[in-house]
Amino acid sequence: MMEKIIFALITVMIIFLLPPLLDGISRKVKAKIQYRVGASIFQTYYDLQSLLNMEPILPTERLAFRIAPYIAFASALAATLVLPFGSFVPVAFTGDFFVFLYVLAMFSVAMMIAGFSVNNSYTNAGANREMMLILSIEPVLGVAIGVFALNAHSLSIGGIPLNITFTPSLILAYVLLAYAVYVEGGFIPFDIAEAETEILEGPLCEYSGRLLGMFKWAMLIKRLALLWLFVSFLVLPIMKNIVDITTFTGGLATLVAQLVVLFIIYGIIAIIEASNARLRIDQAIRQNTKVFFAGLVVLLIAALGW
Amino acid sequence: MKYLEELKAKFGERIEEIKQLAHNQWLITVDKDILHEVVVYFLKHPEWKETQLSTMVGTDERPLRGKFSVTYWLSVNGNSDDVYIGIKAYLPADDPRFKSVTPLHKGANWYEREVQDLLGIIPEGHPDPRKLVLPDDWPSCVYPLRKDFHYSDSPQGEKYYPYREPPQGTTVHPIGPYHVALDEPAHFRLYVKGEEIIDCDYRGFYSHRGIEKISESRLTYDQICFIAERICGICGFTHSTAYCQAVEAAGEIEVPERALYIRTIMLELERLHSHLLWIGVACHLTGFDTGFMHAWRLREHVMWLCERLTGNRKTYGINLVGGVRRDFLDYRKEMIEDVLKKLKSEFGKLVDDLTSTKTFIKRCEGVGVLPYKLAHEWSVDGPLGRGSGRDFDVRRDHPYAAYGDLDFKVPVYKEGDVLARALVRIEETWESIWIIEQALDQLPGGDILAEYKEIPPYREAIGTTEAPRGENVHYVMTGPGNTVYRYRARAATYNNLPAVPDMLRGYTIADAPLIIASIDPCYSCTERVQIVDIESGKVRILKEEEFNKLSIKASRRV
Amino acid sequence: MPVTLRYPFTELEAPPEYRGLPHIDPKLCIGCGACVNACPPDAILRIDDYDRGTRKIVLDIGRCIRCARCEEVCPTGAIRLTNLFEAASPDRRDHIEVVELRLVRCKVCGNYTDFTERQVKKALQILPKEILEEEALEEKVFICRNCRRKGTVDATINATKEVVL
Known part of the structure; x- marks a missing residue:
């Protein structure tokens, strides 16, 4: 029981407090690439703190506008809860893989609600872009996880990484998953919905103060959820051969391994972000569509058992 | 300069004067009725391929000779020649009008609107004679570049600007006056369908400083x-x-x-x-x-x-x-x-x-x-x-x-x-x-x-x-x-x-x-520079208390 | 090897060629107003007070464009562009430098003239002795324009009278 509580505590810390730190590190990495001193790695905490302490200015009376950041936050949170943290999965049940996809889509829906609830061509354009982007990438994510599920004969995210067998289609599935996670995370060149220099942060354009802070925090948590999924799929199959994950120490070791890989991946992402320009929405959609069809081929290969 | 004979043959008597100002600058004074023809003659000259409208100057020469003048300055570019040609026409002080060049050469659009704004010289037949340089609340019939206007005056009128109607089925997507992508104020009014830009209207000169x-x-x-x-x-x-x-x-x-x-x-x-x-x-x-x-x-x-x-x-x-x-x-x-x-x-x-x-x-x-x-x-x-x-x-x-x-x-x-x-x-x-x-x-x-x-x-x-x-x-x-x-x-x-x-x-x-x-x-650059006169004390410096009061007021309103 | 600096937490010094904030050395300024005439944005003003007998040279670095024309025209090197560049201040008055100089009081009519005591001193210093003696300038410079003109006119009239007589 004690062990469970400790894991639960660590998990909560990771979900709430790690994302801003990761963002801070990413900013520092970018600064280094750009020969800058850069802000402190804790800068994102300071930003969030000051935003959360500020009264928002409301451009509209609509409830949807005020509620959207909280929906986004709740969805991002829900998405993290079905992921395995070491041996610990906060909410585990069969079919949670669908829930994961649903709540991620919910996050985007919250963005769209935010964008469409005000009469502003910038937020509308942003919401539109978010919709198009999510419609083109969610299937890719679904297909990628589908290949894993097919391989592992499991529909639970906690169960998939422990039961996969190594086949050629699996490598392709990893590539697909990495791509989907990257796009869905809204990293450059796919930060199209929030493009600052084009549509002034799109759906977030009219937000300020606490509501903006909630949105930003939610976005960081969503990124963590996506990356944690990828990291778990990468780390757990390896760790299960080295340690016994179900024991306390084994679980802890796995968690540490997950964290290490997460930091490395976040660093790599920062480098990719720093060396790319933003794509246009039509370019991104075309690319995503191509990847989706490639994904279907991978699914076919996996279904054939390779 | 080449082609002068050709020009004389074409327009004859109506060319009033040809003068060389500097080694590569010529000033041709013509009758105001053929001004646009002469300008277009040079702009579309088959031998001078890259000729272009370099600038246009309207001048209030009433104190000198009782007339307004407009001069189109053309530059002959490319490898053709090293020549600048000024084509000048005097306009009567009581009715300063000339025929617009814009219908024949789009590039003259802004120049002609500018002389209309600043000097009250009217380009007849201009396809888009809206205000260009002066602010939305500048009264009509006050022309700042006329010599009888004092530089420290700042008249106020009613605020109004006739933007173009959006085409059917489009929405307005404004870029500016303040936008992260613009480092200075300018207003591009995009008429969009979804993400596609159908048309665009422009309003600028927010940093016209006189x-x-x-x-x-x-x-x-x-x-x-x-x-x-x-x-x-x-x-x-x-x-x-x-x-x-x-x-x-x-x-x-x-x-x-x-x-x-x-x-x-x-x-x-x-x-x-x-x-x-x-x-x-x-x-x-x-x-x-x-x-x-x-x-x-x-x-x-x-x-x-x-x-x-x-x-x-x-x-x-x-x-x-x-x-x-x-x-x-x-x-x-x-x-x-x-x-x-x-x-x-x-x-x-x-x-x-x-x-x-x-x-x-x-x-x-x-x-x-x-x-x-x-x-x-x-x-x-x-x-x-x-x-x-x-x-x-x-x-x-x-x-x-x-x-x-x-x-x-x-x-x-x-x-x-x-x-x-x-x-x-x-x-x-x-x-x-x-x-x-x-x-x-x-x-x-x-x-x-x-x-x-x-x-x-x-x-x-x-x-x-x-x-x-x-x-x-x-x-x-x-x-x-x-x-x-x-x-x-x-x-x-x-x-x-x-x-x-x-x-x-x-x-x-x-x-x-x-x-x-x-x-x-x-x-x-485009809009050039209003300087506030110190003697008339137009700059009101806010003391810190005053400023604080104002900002508190502003935030209360919100 | 970051190229950015932790400014404003580190000191930053401008190069020696830098044209920074202007500063008037009140000891050297003679109040001639050459800088006032040269200054393109009217950042320097000359304000004469004939009741109190003072001239103020007012420099407002808020209006200054750092062109250094004042430095070029200053006859005594009183106004100089330093290589300081940090002008931010919560108080607008910090931007203003005032040099107050005494005007010469006319020895004849007792009104204040439109030149300063230091200007006169400087002029007497640089003019060659012969000219000073020949024109009896040491006396004349302390008389205002009106009295001087009147003196000249009177002298001419007297001279004409003598000739006529």
């Missing part, structure tokens, strides 16, 4: 150099050079050779930092911040160098009528060489990084295309024109400063998209480095500032420079007692900006900031 009025009213020749430099925060030196050249031409002042070389070096250093700045901005607009930071890091080498050479990073303030104020000492020459060496190696790397960033190239390629024909119709200049296949450059076609002695290439691309403009600028950066190296090697000795006696009044001349953004044209009509009677500054962007709606049509909102930025717009 530089011309203040120069004509209050300043002396040497003082104007400094305000001319402040027309632009990026390419100010070319403005002050163009102004000095205009006065030097009008006053027949011989500038010492060393001063010409120093001007050349500073002009090219300015081009270097301006092009690096543009590359940075283009990267930033597409989200490629690494390119942005590195371009600006390189630019900083140039900025620091300029600080050592002139005493300031920008607005060098070393131009005076007759030469320059600061000399290059030997240790400063070494500094320039050092910086050039650094730039050469690092700029190559930057260009490699940019061209190997596929996402960046994807965003620039095939976007914002301005075909040659449109480029000619709008009289666009600088890298924008050269990116659309117009082969001209003031430095080569009308050599000024020391450019006549130096060797350089003028890059021209035919594609007319954002990428072509970027490539033109990148190549020009290399050429600039090469020009500075030559100028440093050939730097002659001697004086740097010419002494001159009083400049005779009522002489006209223009001075032109190739700014990083295109052709800068400054027109000066000298006045009595060390002052200017009429001063007209035309920045490169003035010709380029009207073409932007044509470049935006058919592309998406995502492309809009990049397309707008691709002309390297400089709004303050």
Whole structure:
């Protein structure tokens, strides 16, 4: 029981407090690439703190506008809860893989609600872009996880990484998953919905103060959820051969391994972000569509058992 | 000048006077009824391919001869000839009207609206006679550039501006007056369907500061150099050079050779930092911040160098009528060489990084295309024109400063998209480095500032420079007692900006900031400068308490 | 190897060539107003108070454009551009420098003239002795324009009278 509580505590810390730190590190990495001193790695905490302490200015009376950041936050949170943290999965049940996809889509829906609830061509354009982007990438994510599920004969995210067998289609599935996670995370060149220099942060354009802070925090948590999924799929199959994950120490070791890989991946992402320009929405959609069809081929290969 | 006989044969008696102002400047005075015909005759002359409308000046000459005048200044570019032609017509004081050139040549659009705004000279048959320069709340029938208007007056009227109606089925997507992608205020009113831009309306001149009025009213020749430099925060030196050249031409002042070389070096250093700045901005607009930071890091080498050479990073303030104020000492020459060496190696790397960033190239390629024909119709200049296949450059076609002695290439691309403009600028950066190296090697000795006696009044001349953004044209009509009677500054962007709606049509909102930025717009330049008079105490300085009270009030309202 | 600095937490010094904030050395300023005439943005003003007999040279660095024309025209080197560049201040008055100088009081009519005592002193210093003695300038400089003109006119009239007589 004690062990469970400790894991639960660590998990909560990771979900709430790690994302801003990761963002801070990413900013520092970018600064280094750009020969800058850069802000402190804790800068994102300071930003969030000051935003959360500020009264928002409301451009509209609509409830949807005020509620959207909280929906986004709740969805991002829900998405993290079905992921395995070491041996610990906060909410585990069969079919949670669908829930994961649903709540991620919910996050985007919250963005769209935010964008469409005000009469502003910038937020509308942003919401539109978010919709198009999510419609083109969610299937890719679904297909990628589908290949894993097919391989592992499991529909639970906690169960998939422990039961996969190594086949050629699996490598392709990893590539697909990495791509989907990257796009869905809204990293450059796919930060199209929030493009600052084009549509002034799109759906977030009219937000300020606490509501903006909630949105930003939610976005960081969503990124963590996506990356944690990828990291778990990468780390757990390896760790299960080295340690016994179900024991306390084994679980802890796995968690540490997950964290290490997460930091490395976040660093790599920062480098990719720093060396790319933003794509246009039509370019991104075309690319995503191509990847989706490639994904279907991978699914076919996996279904054939390779 | 060639073709004068042809012109005389064509228009005969109605040409009133032909006068040579300077070695490459001619002024042809014609009857006001044939003004537009003569202008179009030169613009569409089959032998002069790259002729373009350089500037247009309206002058209130009522105190002198009881009439208004308008002068269209055309520059004959390309490899045709080194000629500037001014075509002037006098208009009666009680009914100043002339036939608009705009229906025949789009490039005249803004110029004619400007004389209508500022002088009340009406271009008949203008297709879009809306307000251009003056603010929305400026009363009609008050014309600030007329000599009977005092520079410190500021009348107030009702606020109104007739924007175009959005086309059927479109929504309005405003870019500006404040937008992250615009570094100065400007308002592009995009009419969009989804993300696609159907049409665009433009309202600018938010930073019109009345530089011309203040120069004509209050300043002396040497003082104007400094305000001319402040027309632009990026390419100010070319403005002050163009102004000095205009006065030097009008006053027949011989500038010492060393001063010409120093001007050349500073002009090219300015081009270097301006092009690096543009590359940075283009990267930033597409989200490629690494390119942005590195371009600006390189630019900083140039900025620091300029600080050592002139005493300031920008607005060098070393131009005076007759030469320059600061000399290059030997240790400063070494500094320039050092910086050039650094730039050469690092700029190559930057260009490699940019061209190997596929996402960046994807965003620039095939976007914002301005075909040659449109480029000619709008009289666009600088890298924008050269990116659309117009082969001209003031430095080569009308050599000024020391450019006549130096060797350089003028890059021209035919594609007319954002990428072509970027490539033109990148190549020009290399050429600039090469020009500075030559100028440093050939730097002659001697004086740097010419002494001159009083400049005779009522002489006209223009001075032109190739700014990083295109052709800068400054027109000066000298006045009595060390002052200017009429001063007209035309920045490169003035010709380029009207073409932007044509470049935006058919592309998406995502492309809009990049397309707008691709002309390297400089709004303050275009709009020139209101100075507040100290004696009348128009600037009200808020005390801290007052300010606090006001801001509390403002936040309560929210 | 970051190229950015932790400014404003580190000191930053401008290069020696830098044209920074102007500063008037009140000990050297003679109040001639050459800088006032040269200044393009009217950042320097000359305000004469004939009741109190003072001239103020007022420099407002908020209006200054750092062109250094004042430095070039100053006959005594009193106004100099320093290489300081940090002008931010919560108080607008910090931007203003005032040099107050005494005007010469006319020895004849007792009104204040439109030149300062230091200006006179400087002029007497630089003019060659012969000229000073020949024109009896040491006396004349302390007389205002009106009285001097009146003196000249009176002298001419007297001289004409003598000739006529």
